[in-house]
Amino acid sequence: MxxxxxxxxxxxxxxxxxxxxxxxxxxxxxxxxxxxxxxxxxxxxxxxxxxxxxxxxxxxxxxxxxxxxxxxxxxxxxxxxxxxxxxxxxxxxxxxxxxxxxxxxxxxxxxxxxxxxxxxxxxxxTRDVFNLFVFFELIVIATGGLVLLSEDARAVAAGFKYLVVSQIVSILLLIGIIFTYHANGSLNIDDIAAVPFGLQGASLAMFLVLMALVLELKPFPANGWALDIYESAHPGFSAIFSAASGTAALFAADKLVAAAGPAWLPLMTVIGLFTFLGSNVLALKQDNDRRLLGYSSVAQIGLVFAIVGQRDILGEGYLFVAGGVLITHAVAKAGLYWISGLVPGRGLADWAILRANPVLVFAFASFVAMLVGLPPFPGFYAKWDLMHALAGSGRFWIMALILAGALVEAGYMFRFFGYAIKRETQERFPGFAVDKVAVVVAALAAGWALGFVWGGISLNPNLLTLVPVLFALLFIVLEPLPAWVKNIIAIVGLVGWFWFRMGNYDPLQMIFAAVMLVGGAVILIASFYEHGRRIGFYVPTMLMYAGLALLIEAQTSFDFFAAWEVLTIGSYFLILRGRMGEPHALSYILFSLGGAFLILAGFALASTGVQPFELKSGLSAIAEASVPAAPWVFALLAVGFMTKTASIGLHIWLPGAHAEAETDVSPMVSGILLKAGLYGLFLLVMTMGRQKIGSIDLTEVLVWIGAISALLGGVMAIFQEDAKRLLAYSSISQLGYAVFGLALMNHVGWLLALMFVINHYIYKSMLFLAVGGVYKRTGTKLMYKMGGLITLMPFTFVSVLIGIIAMSGVPPLSGFGGRWLFYNAIMASDLRLPMVLIFISGPIGFLYLFRLIHTIFFGQLKDEHRKLKEAPVWLVIPQMMFVLALLAFAVLPGMALQKVDAYIGTFFGDQPLVWSGRAITSTYGYWSPVAVMVVIGVIFVAVLLLLMSMGLNAQKVKQFNIVFSAERPFKPQTTHFAWNFFAPYRKAVGFLVMPLVTTFWGAVTDTLHSTADFTRRLYTGNGQTYAVQVLVFVVAVYLIVLGGAQ
Amino acid sequence: MKDMDKSFRKDTETEFPLREEMRPRTVTAPDGQVIEIDPLRDYFCEEAPKVHRKSYSAIVEGFYNWARANSLWILGFGTGCGAIEMRPLMTPRFDAYRYGIQWRPTPRQANLLIISGYLSVKTLKRAIRAYEQMQQPKFVVGLGSCTINGGMYWDSYNTIKRLDDYLPVDLYIAGCMPRPEALLAGLMELKKIIRRGEAEGANKYAENFDWYKANQKSVIKDWDMPDYSW
Amino acid sequence: MTFQWIQIPYALLTLFIILNYGMLMTALIQKIGARVGGRYGIPIWQNYIDLLKNIALRSKISHGVMFYLGPVFRLTGGIGLILFVPTIYGSVMHQNFSFAGDLILALYFVFFGTLGMALGAAESGHPHSAIGVSRGLSQVTAAELPLALGVFAISLQYQTLNITDIVAAQQGSIFNWTLFTNPLATVAAMFAFVGTMMRAPFDVVLAPQEIPIGPPTEYHSSYLALMQTNRVLYPIAKTVIYMNLFFGGATSWPEFFVKIFAIYMVSVFIGVVYPRFRVEQSIQFFLKWGLPVGVLAILMV
Amino acid sequence: MDMRELIERLTSRHKLGAPIFQRPDLTFVDLTDNDRLRALLVELRDIEGFTHLVLLTAVDWIEEGKFQLTYMLNNRAANQTLGLRVYLERKDPVEFTSIHDIWPTAETYQRELREMFGINFPGSPRVMDEFILEGWTDMPPYRRDFDTLAYSQQTYRDRPGRATNDPRDHMKSKMYPEG
CATH class of the missing domain: 1.20.120 (Four Helix Bundle (Hemerythrin (Met), subunit A))
Structure with a gap:
């Protein structure tokens, strides 16, 4: 050695x-x-x-x-x-x-x-306080020197300010060291540790030493000087300053804190949290990339500082957690600074230039994921352990604040990323220096390697060794292949995995797996229509499916959460690919991460700090033992899951995300992704049953939320002009039904929810593909600009027709089965009022569905659409498969549902449905799908023959051959009645669609932004001000902490 | 009596240009292809009207004619001042409903077009359209002298004189204006014609389509519609 | 209950009786209206003549496949609705095909014809059709609401969704009718009844003077014949459901005729008294008056 | 206020012809200086209270080779109507100043005059659009050199057997068959 x-x-x-x-x-x-x-x-x-x-x-x-x-x-x-x-x-x-x-x-x-x-x-x-001072001084001088490397004129000023502040810090440190030596007789840290300082007596000495180091870590708000360096120094140096200096100083502080004793920990916690939150909020307003990264650095150091404050509860995991966050940050931030050196412009949108190099985009994405603590990077494992430790020792406020701060950080980092992917920049592409790119790639590799190492050290499974995740990551390597090859591999992978795992599924998992994996494969057939290589599509897609596959099989809470995060990341990148997807992807990731954090908190709360936590038995156990935290666990998890089902209040991400997504992505994120939330809710109510907070039954709250979602989703869908948005709002409504059924907490209710899982997948995927095909041909999503496409796109028309009949619940198609189950379910429930809302929303479905089919396929064909062709065949094939599936499911619902019915019976101990032959009998009524289909079919054919018997000589006429009060139509556009189709409805119930929820979330973000704006004014850019801030900070902390203690 | 300027010659040279919305145009399809649109050809059916045979069986045809006669649905289209004389037929005093007569708002469902009085060229165009959009068999009744020979508008530059030059008329009701009683009597007469199977105006129109079109086009200069408005 | 072939002629018989009854009854109602207005009115068999006349028309046009199928959907809806509901309580012959499904099937099948017709009308490309459909759908969604609540209330009351069982529970005395045992639910449902019978004040969908004449603007000849047939079947089919659910059903044809006529006349009476609502007015009407009654009904059960 | 006073007041500033006092509340007067029309109209509207344009119509004085335009104005407060007449030379193209900016309703009248008399009002909105006639290609039909009978006979077919009676002779023969 x-x-x-x-x-x-x-x-x-x-x-x-x-x-x-x-x-x-x-x-x-x-x-x-x-x-x-x-x-x-x-x-x-x-x-x-x-x-x-x-x-x-x-x-x-x-x-x-x-x-x-x-x-x-x-x-x-x-x-x-x-x-x-x-x-x-x-x-x-x-x-x-x-x-x-x-x-x-x-x-x-x-x-x-x-x-x-x-x-x-x-x-x-070093283990010696005086040497600490020596090295510290060396760092200061070296930093001052290196800042000057920059060609930016402001660097000199920044360096000078740094020196001013550093000297104050040095003086504090020196005085502290003198006092310490005076009090202790030794400068060796281990000697100091032997006689821990309380907050009494000689504490001033320790205080000064600690404060010096804390200040070196740029605590909020005494950190203006550091940000100037970040902004103006050479990015190569900023990387050192952020990654290496921060890390080293933090470690030094940690050494001293450890020596000083646990009494100092709360102080660290408070300073750390304050810095973490404050800097993150401030970062929101930054429009300079390096300054934004600077704020993020400060915030991350604050986070580690807060973790240092938790070392008393982290025990052996301390190094794993703190180290995980610290090292991930170092790698990611260094990487980001190096990337910033490649970007000529300093605006956030200037990073769009990175799109010239997919490797850099991948690096950027990885670094952002590292910073935000997403899997498979060390920060993710650290976050998980930290939250469990905090929950285990009842530090809920710290939990909440850390998660809130992390969400804000995710907000600006993903916004930044979104700019880079979607915005246009004015900067000319300079060509990337190969050596610099190589450095970034080295950091990237280090980041992934660290993820692997941390996963290995972790108590929990290493995500980078899971087959689905590896399969998804395989597509990074496969990117150079043409899209159709990748598509085949993806389809084979999905079906193969399903085939391989089929034996292990219980009926519930089977339904979800069939919808998510096989269903996903069917939708992927549509992806064949894309030519070229389609870079950046398959990795996120397969990540999403990997997450879904893992989610279904999750055994422990960690498995579940990790899968949830993986599918969230995958779907985020997918949504971001959409044409105008940037703002919607951002709101999607924010709501999803917010939801994920709630789930994390819920799991942490449920596990009471003990890992590993077996998911189903664990949740049932705390529900049965009536642990006081149980209802809160339920509430946290339920809200978390409902961010995915886009229940009302948490729905605002959905319409844009679904509407702007690519043609084959819309059905994925609508037909499949939403079901993940439903699966979570299923697990939740299955394991925890009814939970009460006070006298409020939480499942009843869910019933209400489901009902309101079903109603308002439908009403909002009515008033959309954009076909995809209409479908997106309809998803909110449909998922509302499912949540409603689930929350009824009876056998038929759950069956209803499952029926919606299947039905909604089929018809929504079908409709999204159909509308996507129309969009492909017409180039617009606005329905009133279309019309009369029935003869030009007959297959698409058939799938929309079947889709809307099925969705509206009209017999004989499968939607009726859902309605029939619904009535049987509500009859068995004690609730009354929420049903009213569902009753209202039922027929409202007709309105928007009719509008969809009428304004696109009927009415007047427009000039420019006269020569349109049928949608691409690859889009039509899956639609026709869906049509067949719908018909099959309509006639034989038992095929899919009978087993699940028996399975659900094991939970309730009842069997209200009797499946005899092809007919179903419930406690209250009966339904024979085959008979219904046959009777209707026979009557229909008879009537049709009757009509044909009255003459087959109908003259086929064209679109203007209509009676027009003895006039003739002017032009197709003026004859097509489509815009604001339900004007009377708007007059009557328009008040229901006032954007209250959007306004609410808008106000939340506005408040954050204006706070940031106000606080930013503290940073005047003046060196003296910074010096004074540093001193005031020290005095204030002293007064608050020590003053309070005495 | 008014003197006539023997030297006056109407302008037969000037053509009226096709209206803008009916002119062929080019548009760009969403896929960038430039396509030609000829509204008259693309938006309207160009078929000529067909002659529809009677039923093979005379008994069936007679039965049908009885039903047609007893279920006269009049198009609610008042072309001239005579329209005001039709309204009383719905009142308790005349109550045409008892004869199976009623008014329909759309030509698709009406069998009887009543040209109620003078017919200006401008209205003629609409009347032709409405007539052509009715389904066979269909009947036309000319109400008042103006439809017969121009009546008091005999010298007007803008109203036609003989309705049967332009549409196949089954029955004229003379008078200026005929009172509702006359109208009712006329409708009863029409019923008899229908019962006799003589009200085959639609087939006559189809058979002599070219003659009717030529007449119509000779007075309607801005002919901006297909020859037959299906 | 299961299917036997003999049920087919039985069902056709039911259909035949109801068709003829409907033809005569609607004419009679028109005649009553005429007499009130001091007119003689149409002959009682006028509906047959009109139907025959429309069949006898020689030409027709088509705007496309869905246009052609629209009336087929419509009439299938009407006939199906009749056949999915037992007509005469206690009669083996007139149970029709009610074995295929219960009350819920009937309630949702109501929309089958409406939807099909709307699609057919839409393909005609006529803006008035589209406007009519827009109005009709808007109005019907609000109007059906009290019915849904009323049905929910009585199925809770009788703890079944089986129509025959509901009728059975009302036998014995006139005071066993839902009308008396659950007046709130009945009132709520009658809101829907009046609202969906296409009579004033809720007939703006057709609005003959304004958008002649709504969805069927382009229909004629044999299409119209099918629609006319449906026009007499469908209201009776709907009234049968109301009769079964709220007015004790019918145990014989005479009782059936009387009850259907009486219930039907409710909408006629209201129609002649009140002027037409605009669509948003009728929506608000149902939400303001129908909905609370319905909510009360399900809360009181 | 008497209309005579009004005419006197106006005559002092504008070149007016001899007024015709038809009724106490109705007066016609010629404006001999066509260029002053707008000034006079604005004055009448804003100062004299003639806020309402009742109609704008034309007469074809074919013998004099002139078109006469009559601007009929009404003072509601005083219940007075003033017919202001101007004369245009009857030679093609006939054009005159548009007053649609003084009274927006004039736009419709001017369209009618353009169509029926062929008098153009450049600048008037939609003045070239068809007003009543559709597809008219002949000379404007209200001009007196347009012979409506001749046009009618050249266009529409007569039904033989139509007899025309002079109403006076007809009634006389009916009522006093003996003479």
Missing amino acids: VSAIFIIAVGLGTAFLLGLVKSDQKGFAFTLTVAALAVMTWIAYDWTVALSRGTVEPATILTAGTQPPFAINLHIGLAEAWLLTVINATGLLAAFYMRAALCRLGKGAMSVLLVMVMALSGLVL
Whole structure:
């Protein structure tokens, strides 16, 4: 083993050596620097591997062979090794990245970089407070130097401000050290730890030392100086400043906090949370990419700080959690800063230039996911463990605040990403420097590797070893293949997985799996119509399906949550692909993540901190034991799931997301994705049953929510001019029915919900494909611009016709089965009033469905549509499959439902439906689908023959051959009655569709934004102001914390 | 008596241009293809009217004629001042309903077109359209002198003089204006004609279609519709 | 109950009786209206003549497949509705095909003809048809609401969705009728009855003076013959449901004739007294008056 | 207020011809200076209270080679009507100033005059659109050189046997068959 001190020795030595190199030998100097950094990195990595494997023990190194304070005392353990690796690797990559700048400025700059990395390493290694100060000063000077690397004129000012503030910090630190030595007689951290400081007595000394380090971590709001550096410094350096400096300083602070004793932890928590929330809110308003990343960095450090405050409850998992967040942040932020160096413009939308290189887009997406804590990155595992620990020890407020902050962060990071994917930029594409891209790719690889490592360390399954996820990720490699090849692989994968796993499913899972996997495969048939390579489609699609596949089979709460997150990520990228998808994808991801956080909180609450938590038995157990938290678990999970079912109040993401999605994506996100929420709700009510908060039965609340969704979704659908939006609102309504049925908590109600799962999948997918096909041909989604397409697109017409008959519940098609079950279900329920809403919403379905078919296929054909062709055959094929499926399901509903019926019976211990032959008898009524179909069919044919017997000489006429009060129509557009089709309805019940919910969520985001705007004014950009802020911060914290304690 | 300027010659040269919305035009389809639209051809059926035979069996035809006679549905279209004389037929005083007569608002469902009085050229166009949109067998009654020979509008530049030049008339009711009683009597007479199977105006129209069209087009200069308005 | 072939002639017999009764009854009602107005009115057999006349028309046009099928859908809806509901209680012959489904089937099958007709009318491309459909659908969705609530109330009351069972529960005395045992539900349902019979004040759908004449504007000849047939069948089919649910059903044809006539006359009386509502007015009317009564009905059960 | 006073007041500023006092509340007067028409109309409307354009019509004085336009104005408050007449040269193309901006209703009258008399009012909205006649290609039918009888006979077929009676002779022969 090479001693860790060589990291410092090599760094320092090479820095001196550089002085001897001739100043015109820049290439040689650079090689030397890189070599030194590589050696340093290798040493750190070597230690990391060895320590992780347990082949060596943590080592303490004493220079000069004596005890401190007369010698430098270093310590290397697992945490140190990890951090050293990160710091040195960052330094190494940064050196490559900044090659041009370094060569321009010469060997001086290179030695400063080496000193910087060396000092950061020292900060991590040292166990001595005074050395801490020494390294600290070195960092300050090196930072000041490196800031000047930038070509930005503001960098000088920023560096100066930094030096001013740093000197204040240094003074605080020095005074603190003197006091500490005075009080303790030793500067060794371990000695200090032996006699923990309380908040009493000598605490001022500790306070000053800690505050110095805290300030170095840029706590909100005393951090204006740091942001100026982020904004103006060379991005290569910003990466070091954010990733390495932050990490090192944090670790130093952590060392001291550990030494100072648990009494200091609440202070850390408060400062950390305050910083996390404050910086995130501020970041919302940023329009400069680097400043936004700066705020995000500060926020992330604040988060880790808050985690440091939780080290008392995290126990052994502390390093896993804190390290996970810290290292992910370091990698992601370094990566992002390096990407920002590739982007010529400084606006957020300027990142759109990245679209020229899919690898960079993938890197950007990965880094964003890392920062937000999405799987499969370490932050995800850390988040999971942290929440469980917090819930286990009752720290609900901290939980809530961290999740809120994370949601805000997700908000601006995904908005940023959305800009990059969808916006146009004015900047010219400069061509990306290959070496810089390579550096970014290195960070990317590191990020994924860390995800793998963390997954492996985690108590829970490693997501990167799960077959569905790997299958989805396989498509990254397959991207160069043509779309049809990938499509075949995807379809085979979905069907194969279903086939392979079929034996393990219970009937409920079977239904959902059939809808999600086989159904997904059917929809994918439509994707054959796309030509070319269709980059960026299959990875998210298959991620979504992977998530769904895993969701169905989830055994533990972790499995479930991880699957949920995976499918959320996949579907987000899918939705973002839509033409005007950017704002809708953003609101989708925000609602989904918000929902996911609630689910996380719910699981954490349910598990009371104990992992692993077996999902079904665990939830039933807490429900049976009537744990006081049980109803809250129910509520959290229910709301979480309802973000996916888009129940009213949480629905505003849906219409846009579904309407703007691509033709084959709309049915996926509508027909399939929404069912994930329903599956969650199913599990929830199956395991937890009725829960009461106070005297309110939560399932009754669900009944109401379902009923209101069904009604308002329908009413809003009536007034849409956009065909896809109409269908999207109709989904809200249909899912409302399903939630309603589920929440009735009786046998038939659940069957009803399942029937809707199947039915809604079939007809909504069919309708979305049909409308998508029409959109493909007409180039518009506005229904009043279409008309008369029946003869041009007969197949599409048939599928819409069958779809709307089925959906409206008119016999003999399958929608009627849903209505019949519905009546039987409500008869068995004690509730009365919510039924009224459902009764109203039933016929409303007719209105929007008729409008859909009338305004598109009937009425007047427009000039420019006269030569339209039928929709692409690949879109028609799945539609025809759906038509057949609908007819089959209408005649033989028993095929799909009989088994499930028996399965549900095991929950309720009853069997209200009797399946005899093809007829079904319930407690209240009976229904014979075959008889209905036959009777109607026979009558229909008889009447048709009757009509034909009265003469077959009908003259086929054209569209203007109508009686027009003895006039003739002017033009098709003026004759097609379509716009504002239900004007009288709007006059009568238009008040129902006032956008109250949209206004509410709008107000929430507006408030956040204006808060950010107001707070931003604290950052004047003036160095003196910053200095004063720092001092005021210290004094204020002192007064609040210590004053309060005495 | 008014003197006539023997030297006056009406303008037979000037053609009236086809109206803008009926002119052929080109539009760009959503897929970028430029397509030609000829509204008269694309939006209207161009078939000529057909002669519809009577039923093979005389008894059946007689039975049908009885039903047609006793179920006269009049198109609610008042072309001239005589329309006001039709309204009293619905009142208790005359009560035409008892004869199976009623008014329908759409030509598709009406069998009887009553040209109620003078017919200006402008209205003639509408009357032709309404007539052609009715289903066979269909009947036309000319009400008042103006439909017979121009009546008091005999010298008007803008009203036709002989309705049967333009539409096949089954029955004229003379008078200026005929009172409702006369109208009722006329309808009873029409019933008899129908019963006798002589009300075959629609077939006559189809057989002499070219002659009727030529007459119609000679007075309607802005002929901007298909020859037969289905 | 299961299917036997003999049920087919039985069902046709029911259909035949109801068709003829409908022809005469609607003419009689027109005649009553005429007499009230001081007119003599149409001959009692006028409906037959009109029907024959429309069949006898020699030509027809077609706007397309759905246009052609529209009246077929419409009449299938009417006939189906009759055949899915037992006509005469206790009679083996006139149970029709009610084995295929219960009350819910009947209630939802009501929309079959409406939807098909709407589609057919829509293909004609006539704006008046579309306007009529828009009005009709808007109005019917509001009008059916009190019925749904009333039906829910009585199926709770009788704990069944089987029409025969509901009728059976009302036998014995006139005071066993739902009309007396559950007047609120009956009133609620009668809102819907009046609202869907296409008579004033709820007949703006056809609005002869304004959008001549709504959905059927383009229909004629044999199409119209089918629609006329439906026009006499369909109201009776609907009235049969009301009779069975609220007025004790019928145990014999004479009782059937009297009850149907009486119930039918309710909408006629209201129609001659009140002027026409605009669509939004009738929607608001049903929401303001029909809905609360319906809600009360389901709360009181 | 007497209409004579009004005419006197107007005569002092405008070139008016001899007024015809038809009734106490109805007066016709010629305007001899066509260019002053708009000024006079605006004055009448805004100062004299003639707020309402009753009608605008024309007479074809074919013998004098003139068209006469009559602007009939009404003062509601005073219940007075003033017919203001101007004369145009009867030679093609006949054009005159449009007053649709003074009274929007004039737009319709001007369309009618354009169609029936062939008097154009450039600038008047939709003045070239068809008004009553459809597809008319002949000379404007209200011009007196248009012979409606000749046109009718050249266009529509007569039904033989039509007899025309002079009403006076007819009634006389009916009532006093003996003479």
